[in-house]
Amino acid sequence: MGSRPSPPANEDKLSLDSFLCFAIYSAEHAFNQFYRPLLDAIGLTYPQYLVMVALWADNDQTVKELGQKLLLDSSTLTPLLKRLETSGYLTRTRDPDDERQVRVRLTPAGRALKSRARGIPACVQDALGLSNDELKKIQADVLAIRDRLLSRRA
Amino acid sequence: MGSRPSPPANEDKLSLDSFLCFAIYSAEHAFNQFYRPLLDAIGLTYPQYLVMVALWADNDQTVKELGQKLLLDSSTLTPLLKRLETSGYLTRTRDPDDERQVRVRLTPAGRALKSRARGIPACVQDALGLSNDELKKIQADVLAIRDRLLSRRA
DNA sequence: CTCATATAATTTGTGCGCGATTTAATCGTT
DNA sequence: AACGATTAAATCGCGCACAAATTATATGAG
Numbered sequence A, B: 001m002g003s004r005p006s007p008p009a010n011e012d013k014l015s016l017d018s019f020l021c022f023a024i025y026s027a028e029h030a031f032n033q034f035y036r037p038l039l040d041a042i043g044l045t046y047p048q049y050l051v052m053v054a055l056w057a058d059n060d061q062t063v064k065e066l067g068q069k070l071l072l073d074s075s076t077l078t079p080l081l082k083r084l085e086t087s088g089y090l091t092r093t094r095d096p097d098d099e100r101q102v103r104v105r106l107t108p109a110g111r112a113l114k115s116r117a118r119g120i121p122a123c124v125q126d127a128l129g130l131s132n133d134e135l136k137k138i139q140a141d142v143l144a145i146r147d148r149l150l151s152r153r154a
Numbered sequence C: 001c002t003c004a005t006a007t008a009a010t011t012t013g014t015g016c017g018c019g020a021t022t023t024a025a026t027c028g029t030t
Numbered sequence D: 001a002a003c004g005a006t007t008a009a010a011t012c013g014c015g016c017a018c019a020a021a022t023t024a025t026a027t028g029a030g
Helices: A020-040 A046-057 A063-070 A074-086 A110-117 A122-127 A134-152 B020-040 B044-057 B063-070 B074-087 B108-116 B120-128 B132-151
Strands: A090-095 A096-106 B092-095 B100-106
Touching: A020 A046, A020 A122, A020 A134, A020 B020, A020 B100, A020 B120, A020 B132, A046 A063, A046 A074, A046 A096, A063 A096, A074 A090, A096 A110, A096 B092, A122 B020, A122 B132, A134 B074, A134 B120, B020 B044, B020 B120, B020 B132, B044 B063, B044 B074, B044 B100, B063 B074, B063 B100, B074 B092, B092 B120, B092 B132, B100 B108, B100 B132
Parallel strands: none
Antiparallel strands: A090 A096, B092 B100
């Protein structure tokens, strides 16, 4: 018949499609690209937006606290925060009680940005077109994966 | 009583924890960090590894084809491929039939790397500790989200 | 055949992300 | 008080990611 010889039992052709990590990797880029035009309009990059979300929830945090929430190192945050400072959205001042720490605080412009960004989550929700329950389920699954990976690092 | 005035009905304190995008964002970093020591051992970065996976599955692809599979632009791929070429894992040659295209092909060293990387997926699977069915389900969910986002870009 | 258009890859500039190192302040022990 | 250890940020170097512009080749309409 027309059937070719069967492929090797130990299928060697594992494509990217079989990698969960690639799904996450490319979904991350897709979020970035989806947010870009929305954030361009208010002068933020995607990582900057996440920092602002953290500050809108809790103003006046140290670099370390922000790093713990965002899972980012100070070597990533310091320059990013400097750019947000240059943009006029926050101030960075050494804590007089512990000069090692830098306290990050929203400016009025930074606080005002919150309302300009108010519509963004709805845009995303809209694009995803998923119920809240589905969303929460997937989010929990992804967070569980993240935390497994972090806890098993070499 | 001891109760404070109830919080505003429209809860303004949406934290990062409620953002699906942050789950994906931080999971992406977690994968990167988990892979790092494994890939350091064979001289690859994480994006380079994904490119090699694509080439192990299908050798001899153009930059454009790789870009379509990885969802990456040539301006990202060109320098990355040059680094892999410098590492001796692949060659980049203009297609004589269409000089606009560059064909990317594995060297013997690049092909040999496949066996050295064979154990990596099992490491990840192991760390995740999920059944194949769970894994496939989550992967499908994430891919669906990715594709929704890409199809609704501005 | 010619010239406008389209396509593939490269280059350039900016901003992440992180390992490794450095600087400066604080803490702990003596 | 003194000094080694710890901690918080910042700095440096490298690689990714992508928009925008550039270069070079191919295609197609007249």
